[in-house]
Amino acid sequence: MDMSNAVNIKSTRLKSVVWNDFDRIKLADNTCIAVCRHCKKKLSGSSTSGTSHLRNHLIRCQRRSNLGIPQLFAARGKRKEGTYFNLDQRKKKDEGINLVNIRFEQEQTKDDIINYGSNNFDQRRSRFDLARMIILHGYPLDMVEDVGFKVFVKNLQPLFELVTSERVEADCMEIYVKEKQKVNDVLDKLPGRISLSADMWASLDGAQYLCLTAHYIDESWQLKKKILNFIVIDSSDTEDKHSEIIMTSLIEWDIDRKLFSMTFDSYSTNDNIVIRIKDRLSQNKLLYCNGQLFDVRCAANVLNMMFQDALEALCEITDKIRGSIRYVKSSQAVQAKFDGIAQQGGGQSKRFLCLDNQMQWNSTYVMLEIALEYREAFYLLHANDVVYTMCPSDIEWDRVSVITSYLKLFVEVTDGFTKFKSPTANLYFPELCEVHLQLNEWCKNPDDYISSLAFKMRSRFEEYWQRCSLGLAVAAILDPRFKMRVVEYYYGQVFGSGAPSRISEAILCVKALYNEHSNCLASLDQGVAWQVGDSSHLPGSERESGDRLSGFDRYIEETNEADGTKSDLDKYLEEPAFPRHAQGFDILNWWKVHAPRYPVLSMMARNVLGIPVSKVAMDSAFNTGRRMLDRDWSSMNPGTVQALMCARDWIRSELES
Template structure:
């Protein structure tokens, strides 16, 4: 063997052939120091990398040579016929000393003590996929792959992989999008029920319009799924015809045009025309249940926003004072320090912090008021210590702020509840809306003019949208075994009186919807030949076929009996005793367990419980604060922007990290820098926020 071979890199253990790397004969040019003798007496050179971790300990009683691990002392027979397979497995997977240090990596030394790292071989393609996922998940620019620091880090870690260019990274992201899209299509195909949609419009700083279409459905394992189907460029005009055509195109692209149950939109009047257009198109192929009776769902979070915003207009003076107080305290480091001194003087916790609101988001206004009221004494102290501070609320105004926070807490919690994506929300609608009604009525009867004026404005808006409860969402609460029909009767009697027509309407539509599922199930399970499937051979046979048509009445009677039998699923369910309302019930687990007993009713529950009552779920794809199309990315092509948004949603799924929360926008005062951020950095604006949502 050539002497230069000692400088070669020792191959990793994963590349060795088990049992074949025993002991090789020493080459002729390296035998000068070897005693002469027979072939059996010649010493053999051990070339396997494992010998850097083992040492020869001699022969045992049977005369077989043994070696032991340098780290743990484990012994193995190491004669030529036994090979090094056992020793290699010991070092890789079994040695407790090495596994304690790093179970995935070990350092070996060759005869010249050169260090080497042993790892599982990875492919360059896998590396590129990881880079693409990193760009998508962490909202990184494509130039990330060309940052000198990143390239230096990768080069230091391994010379096995080569960082790609930004164009290659972009192509890899598009490939990742196609792969993930195929997975989502498979998930939709395997879903046994219908699909509910949410749709909203977004605008970039370049005023380009984008439509976000999201699918909500319960999969075969009874798990609620939320998937962004498209984030596509939407050129003007944004009228009902254009929007409806775009949605129809997307439904056909995903091959779900015949499986739609509902679509949740905001309360813009133009959406009524959009839904009418969409319903007419889908009804051509009879793709909707009950002729689309339950297709349109109004966004409940949007309605709550409208109700609360109307109420806040009545008390704008107090809110303005608190907002200006927070702005004053954070206007400079000197003022911030002075306010901190006032906090210490009145013995309050400075770590609790203040919040600055976003005026178009009332929930951030609530958080601002709630944080400011805690420092009530500190504000008073600041007014005495700083003559330039002019916006401190009076004692009576602070009392009203305290009452207001308690009042708004219900609306804040309800909005958060309605906007969930990990759990069904349709069955949450009726109890919360009913409590909202009672809260407003209680304040209308109050002697406090402050609350009476505010509640009056809010009640007017409440009646506009919620005087009549949504029928499909009333059906949803019936399918909750803690409420059932009794709760609908309880609420309607208090709202509309006993034996109201609204209650009868809900009952009628409940059974009509259930019959749709019974008919569909019967059609799938029973195959009845049509008259055309039996060709006639004579006029007499033709007359028999004609007479057979009369027997359709008999067939229909049998079908009617089947429907009656199947309807008892609903009857039996309604007759069963309600569960305790206070129990923590996973309603999807309930219907999953009862599916064998109530197959058609469970199928209906699957679809009804999929209905999202808030369209803002699509915002979960923009958890980085709406930076998908900021001023630095306005040059992105629409297909690239869609790939980034959709892939991020598909990879993250419904994880907590994917949810945008207002608390992340209205950060703690003590962690904020001065107001030096230009307004243009607020990059992605939901069009509804322009309308005050």
């Protein structure tokens, strides 16, 4: 190509932003070419050729520099009025910048999708990707108004049309509506029941929110959970109002007929609210065993409260130890003196002294445990440093030693609850029985200070145990490694001579639950499987449904039992237990594989094992406070907060799966 007589055409009439990266050259034969300023490649520059091929080249050009917005629009800026934002003119706060004068110009397009040959830019898709990012990571909606964000986006993709926070909020709401329909479809097709958990949250402005989460085992035998509602509530409302809010949510999601249990906080839930919901569902025969397993209280909450009882009893001693550690760490000289004492036989430890985070009770346990290892060093420091006056006495150290030795189990059990991402209900019975045994032993301590604390903690635990132990036992029985033996083993130790009646109660509950599942499975063809209990009182009986032989079906079941035909439950309990130490044992996979052998019992296991015995998230199991919304989301209206919280949970679940 002969460039000897080429003429550079002035760009005063070139409207496209791509000409910032090309020089338009007119050749001797009057044809025009476009020369890339970065790699010097020559492309057609004819006015009839358009600019799409130039954009495609810029996407692929390896030498193209990462231009800032001022450079990108420099040529256009000379022809337009107004001042453009200079990246070097930085301000500490966005409020100090005149956003009106920051102009991000876009190509005018007829459609959201702009074709780059083999690459497409979709404005709508990018908008919703932005909304999903904000939902997923909890970013503030008004981040799209930040100058830094605008600069970054425009430098990354100049064709993206910037949006307002109002537009982003509308996009988030649209995502919420679409994702909600997906969740509705999933819940509608579930093969088993749903268990619900209720959590209280608070915003920074004092508003209270009720978070309702559905827990279930899906058709592939995976334990799943979905936040259904995040509702603002008024603490001054009556119990009727609170129970009505929950019932309304159940009905709106059409899961009132599918509910198996509800898990509540152990310390903040009014029993009357639970009773009202339970009675409402029981009246319509929607609960198994007349709701005997419906009311569940969070196990982690109970352990948390008992630990708080212990810390309250140790309050003065803990303050002394906390003050002692602060003193040691107050200066390098004191720290060096303390380290020297420890090295000379004052209780040197491989661990370093640390202060606790008083919002994380396990950190207080660790602080006390490590301090005990330096007990002798603190004695010697007290004897050699007149300034240090807060050393605990021998009796106080002894009490800390005894109490922390007992609390070690609480930490281990709570930690065990959280090490599983999706813990099934069978895991809790043995652990909580160990806690029960520990409390019984602790109450025998000769120190009245220790024993009185133990009695207080045991009283709190027994209140929980009376309410939830039956459900825990049933779940443990459905673990093929345990079956009835684990109940017999622990009840014998916990209740002594009273064990037989407790064991009998667990057996009767398992049999009653099995029979109701058997009736429910038999009635599937009649379309009333959501109803449980005495089938003779259910709508859709044999005469109403037109099935004249359903009575015959019951006759066959009864005569088979009389003839010695074993039920699923009988076969399961009589067969040897699965080895407890088998590596990689997955109880849900076991039931998935054995469902054809135990059709009724597997249906029952699906419902029972999905109960959220502990509903506390892994990252907040040791927290002493209520879960809080962050600053940005606290300032939003309740409807938007619910949409963002629910959509975030649903999108995360989808990504994880």
